[in-house]
Amino acid sequence: MLQKNGFRYCGIVHIPEDDDPRYAYEKVVRCGERYYLKNELLTRYHDEEWGKPEHDAQKLYEMFVLELFQAGVSWELLLRKRENFRSAFDNFDVEKIAAYGPEKIDALMQDPGIIRNRRKIEAAIGNARVVLKLREEFGSFSNYLWHFTENRSIPERMDAVTDQLSDDVSKDMKKRGIRFAGSVTVFSFLQAVGILYCHDPECLCFHRDHAETFAQNHYQPENRVSGGRNDR
Numbered sequence: 001m002l003q004k005n006g007f008r009y010c011g012i013v014h015i016p017e018d019d020d021p022r023y024a025y026e027k028v029v030r031c032g033e034r035y036y037l038k039n040e041l042l043t044r045y046h047d048e049e050w051g052k053p054e055h056d057a058q059k060l061y062e063m064f065v066l067e068l069f070q071a072g073v074s075w076e077l078l079l080r081k082r083e084n085f086r087s088a089f090d091n092f093d094v095e096k097i098a099a100y101g102p103e104k105i106d107a108l109m110q111d112p113g114i115i116r117n118r119r120k121i122e123a124a125i126g127n128a129r130v131v132l133k134l135r136e137e138f139g140s141f142s143n144y145l146w147h148f149t150e151n152r153s154i155p156e157r158m159d160a161v162t163d164q165l166s167d168d169v170s171k172d173m174k175k176r177g178i179r180f181a182g183s184v185t186v187f188s189f190l191q192a193v194g195i196l197y198c199h200d201p202e203c204l205c206f207h208r209d210h211a212e213t214f215a216q217n218h219y220q221p222e223n224r225v226s227g228g229r230n231d232r
């Protein structure tokens with residue numbers, strides 16, 4: 001992935017040891033070592049998904065459902081059960097989920113592949129119904145979420161728990177009937193989908209996500225003002 005983007009060496013630092021270049025080595029730098037680098041699954045999640053600005057409405061709904069189910073369990077457990085969730089919840093098709101009735105809820109309560117918690121299952125269904133209303137009002141769930149920041153990713157500290165944005169989004173979501181939308185859950189969700197941008201500037205993901213910006217800021221000789229050293 002890094003090679004494809006042409007930033008092979010971004011996120012890799014050269015560590016000198018005792019000023020003797022023979023013992024120097026290179027280290028891939030990632031943020032969140034405490035949180036995400038415990039094992040390959042979490043590292044892959046950090047590298048490929050967490051914090052990457054996400055605009056796909058279905059994916060955003062999926063992430064919100066996972067955040068909702070996370071209350072009380074580890075993120076790692078959810079990632080391990082993710083494929084089960086996808087097949088149990090019709091690949092997070094919002095329209096299908098919004099139409100789930102009591103029989104489907106009972107079936108989900110019998111499914112050992114997911115987290116069997118009736119309140120959470122009912123919240124996921126109720127939230128899908130609200131998401132359909134948001135689609136009518138804003139065009140998509142994505143438009144709704146990104147309108148809070150006028151489509152910009154807002155830099156935030158990784159180790160924060162809530163902030164003004166998550167408070168505001170939480171308040172608005174609750175007003176609209178979205179459940180499990182406390183500010184802490186919303187903050188974690190906004191981080192995961194890159195509306196709050198929390199990768200450390202030294203992290204390899206920071207370089208990937210800003211590659212486009214860097215590419216746009218390339219040196220353009222035609223704009224060069226005269227008086228440089230070529231005019232000597």
Ligand SMILES: [Zn+2]
Nearest residue numbers: 031199203205
């Ligand atoms: Zn990172």
